[in-house]
Amino acid sequence: xxxxxxxxxxxxxxxxxxxxxxxxxxxxxxxxxxxxxxxxxxxxxxxxxxxxxxxxxxxxxxxxxxxxxxxxxxxxxxxxxxxxxxxxxxxxxxxxxxxxxxxx
Numbered sequence: 001x002x003x004x005x006x007x008x009x010x011x012x013x014x015x016x017x018x019x020x021x022x023x024x025x026x027x028x029x030x031x032x033x034x035x036x037x038x039x040x041x042x043x044x045x046x047x048x049x050x051x052x053x054x055x056x057x058x059x060x061x062x063x064x065x066x067x068x069x070x071x072x073x074x075x076x077x078x079x080x081x082x083x084x085x086x087x088x089x090x091x092x093x094x095x096x097x098x099x100x101x102x103x104x
Contacts (some may be wrong), residue, residue, distance in 0.1 A: 008016075028034055
């Protein structure tokens with residue numbers, strides 16, 4: 001009985017396509033004239049991308065400003081809870097002990 005392979009979903013096709021583009025990009029740049037083609041495409045698409053980015057930038061900036069204080073407090077709490085200084089001193093002591101032991 002032949003093995004039946006299921007049809008690829010859109011996400012799988014997109015993943016394989018992206019992998020192919022990423023995998024063959026270095027070969028594309030080795031071709032003669034690749035820099036000029038890339039420069040013309042950049043000149044053509046850059047204004048459109050800048051317009052689109054300016055549409056998304058202000059909301060993202062507001063979200064970042066809203067999240068920053070909470071994130072800072074959380075990081076500080078975690079930093080206060082972790083015994084990092086004690087661990088570093090113990091590690092330093094163990095390294096020095098190991099070096100002293102090996103040098104004897």
